[in-house]
Amino acid sequence: MNRSLRLGTSRPHTVIRPSSAVALLAPAGVLLWLAWRLGGGPAGWVYLAGLALALLPGWPVAAYVFGGRHPAAWIAGAALGYPLTGLLLWLPLALGVAGPVTFAGVWLVGTVLLWGVLWPRRAARIALPAWTSRDTLAFALVLLLVPLIVGRPFTRIGEPDADGARQFRAYFTADFLWHMALTAELEKLERQPHNPYVAGEPLKYYWLHFVPPAAAATVAGKWLPDRVGRLTINATGTGTIFLGSLFLFVWASSEARAAAAALATALAVLASSAEGLFLIYDHIRVNAPLGLIRNMNVDAVTAWFFGAFTIDGLQRALLYNPHHSMAAASGLVALTIAASADAALMAGVALAAGVALGLAFMLSPFPGACLVAIFGFSCFIQILASRAGLRAIVRLALSALPVAAAFGWCVLNQTFEGGPGNLHFGFYSAARAMPVGALLLAAGPALAPALVGLAVLPSRWRRMLPAASGLGLALFLIYFVHLRSEMIWIGWRAGQILLLCAAALSAAGLAALTARSRTAAAIFVVAVAAIGLPTTAIDLFNAQDVENRARSSGFAWTLRVTPGEWEAFEWLRRRTPKDAVVQVDPITRGRDSWTIVPSFAERRMAAGLPISLLAQPQYHELSEKVRYLYSTADAAEAWHVARMLQINYLVVGRVERDEYPGIVARLDEATDYFLRRFVNDDVHIYRVR
Structure with missing residues (x-):
């Protein structure tokens, strides 16, 4: 037929x-x-x-x-x-x-x-x-x-x-x-x-x-x-x-x-x-x-x-x-x-x-x-x-x-x-x-x-x-x-x-x-x-296996966002301008929590290592500068790097505290450069003066 x-x-x-x-x-x-x-x-x-x-x-x-x-x-x-x-x-x-x-x-x-x-x-x-x-x-x-x-x-x-x-x-x-x-x-x-991983740059993505x-x-x-x-x-x-x-x-x-x-x-x-x-x-x-x-x-x-x-x-x-x-x-x-x-x-x-x-x-x-x-x-x-x-x-x-x-x-x-x-x-x-x-x-x-x-x-x-x-x-x-x-x-x-x-x-x-x-x-x-x-x-x-806590090839099979971290992200969404630049250490966080700030806090980063975008040298160069910001013992130098990268808020979570012992004390003491605006057991957030 x-x-x-x-x-x-x-x-x-x-x-x-x-x-x-x-x-x-x-x-x-x-x-x-x-x-x-x-x-x-x-x-x-x-x-x-x-x-x-x-x-x-x-x-x-x-x-x-x-x-x-x-x-x-x-x-x-x-x-x-x-x-x-x-x-x-x-x-x-x-x-x-x-x-x-x-x-x-x-x-x-x-x-x-x-x-x-x-x-x-x-x-x-x-x-x-x-x-x-x-x-x-x-x-x-x-x-x-x-x-x-x-x-x-x-x-x-x-x-x-x-x-x-x-x-x-x-x-x-x-x-x-x-x-x-x-x-x-x-x-x-x-x-x-x-x-969102290089604030100020246009997003070249479909x-x-x-x-x-x-x-x-x-x-x-x-x-x-x-x-x-x-x-x-x-x-x-x-x-x-x-x-x-x-x-x-x-x-x-x-x-x-x-x-x-x-x-x-x-x-x-x-x-x-x-x-x-x-x-x-x-x-x-x-x-x-x-x-x-x-x-x-x-x-x-x-x-x-x-x-x-x-x-x-x-x-x-x-x-x-x-x-x-x-x-x-x-x-x-x-x-x-x-x-x-x-x-x-x-x-x-x-x-x-x-x-x-x-x-x-x-x-x-x-x-x-x-x-x-x-x-x-x-x-x-x-x-x-x-x-x-x-x-x-x-x-x-x-x-x-x-x-x-x-x-x-x-x-x-x-x-x-x-x-x-x-x-x-x-x-x-x-x-x-x-x-x-x-x-x-x-x-x-x-x-x-x-x-x-x-x-x-x-x-x-x-x-x-x-x-x-x-x-x-x-x-x-x-x-x-x-x-x-x-x-x-x-x-x-x-x-x-x-x-x-x-x-x-x-x-x-x-x-x-x-x-x-x-x-x-x-x-x-x-x-x-x-x-x-x-x-x-x-x-x-x-x-769907969110119970899997193992790690493989440098990343965790399941990312856990704690209640304390979620509280910090909610604070950033409510209390900061929508175009604020909020920074974590992308190198230390690696492939696990690489996008927590743009995804959960809805704020841009000055430097990130986005695994869902094609690799660019700029991502690594800027991330190295952020790593120096977190690692240096000189608060004035850290402030200078933050201002150069136009960072408005610095986030110190458990990952950063484990990688850089004493960083919270250093930032708390440097009140001329960093002002603590949020704190709980998991996260400290500092405004860059």
Whole structure:
């Protein structure tokens, strides 16, 4: 049966009927329950409602492409709506008029304009297959993966222990606490956010994703959860959008095979790596207790054991990297267009695809650029194959206009981290260490069904071309490109592209295998799951394991913020100006409590060692000066360094007291230079005169 839509029409059976929509009640209900838990009650629902409103600007854009009655418009519209809301909310920041009224007013005007211009033109311009109740059920099951993955770890972020200390598990201490600091910086409502680890310097990072939660706190802060609640609910919501967009791409690439698309998406998310199985085998081999796996980074075995590249699984995109996954969600809308459209794109469709790619680029430039390359290559090859001619190439070129505008926006806002000189091309050491074995360990279970999908590529190459070309690009980047300052970073981001594209190929492979033999397909899926699931199971257990007090590779697996420290941070938030510079010793604190001041006190530091930003010599140079400030016995010299670094408040916690015995007495006596303003058993805070 031909399930495709005719161009410019929308047939009734493409609507989600009430009978099939019941399946969506399960993910909706779980999402409401989780928002209540994360937000501490009704405040969580208020934030979730605001997040739903943030999706509105994207729906008319998606309806213009996919038709207003096809569910693809609602899925893709959510992926476009969130970053469009971020862009609208950025305007008051850029103009220096940010506030509750301007945030709400600009967003409302922009949303109304988009709906007024585009919503009336909602006849389908892309011939997607018809959507049936089977597709709705498969889609709902995929969405349930999000709370399954993030539910337990997110509810334990900041959970108090028996002593009242708040607990934060690695690697939330690297990513989530950084996102707390970044959002706090954006809530200062300045035109250009500052680097919270080098006060006075502009922040060169892609921060658009975090504008909506920052603006929400400004507009309706007293009705919302605390920052932990806001960011976890936000990440849960955007993670749901991400998996929805991935399912749509996989579904469209596999000719709407609902079961195959859902299964391939689930395997890509839950069973992409064999590293967990390797860890279990290795511990059994040497008679080591399996409990020691609690102290392992299971998704980085290739790097820890063999010095090779590493690929982060998609479960980590949901847990730790909402901005990267949201960029992928937006870019996948364009790849869905590339997999579904005729070679000769309509001009409006090309522009809409460009908007999706531009938003992806603004959210996270590297994966955004990868998705731009995949889209452009796929569409260009289709034009050449169909001999569509110069006019088709010109229309395709229209998609570059929003991308160019996005590039200009990134330049204007200095959101590029690092620079072209940081890129190195060549078969580098981590790729040479174990070129085949590392790939099989890190992504073998995801690639196995994808290889089956490649076998059917010749007969379905138009729909599968974006996925196949994306897989090729990702492999090239993993093996031949790295950053000089952070060798494993490209593997993380390119690995995400690899897994997304492998999912689409896997769906085609599973559908073809099922058509030949259901038994063989079932055995194959069970084998892949058996190999890949241990990694995700271990990773999810470790992500919520705040009881782990061990140390590994120079950092604690769980950061504890004592009640005394929390009291000090609250004092800093209440009693100091929002642009005050507050300093701890970043070298002594190391990778444990590297961001406690920006993340918990919401104040900038003169010097820090941010592990979630690319390493820069300036961070170390300034931190050495701070170390001298703490270590010198000459109070006048310490004051001179503090004034030179424009430090307003000096924090002496247990870490500094242990490292510099007698420092409290020295500062207490130097009243001409330092005035004690806060003290408890854990923390002393001094104002620099």
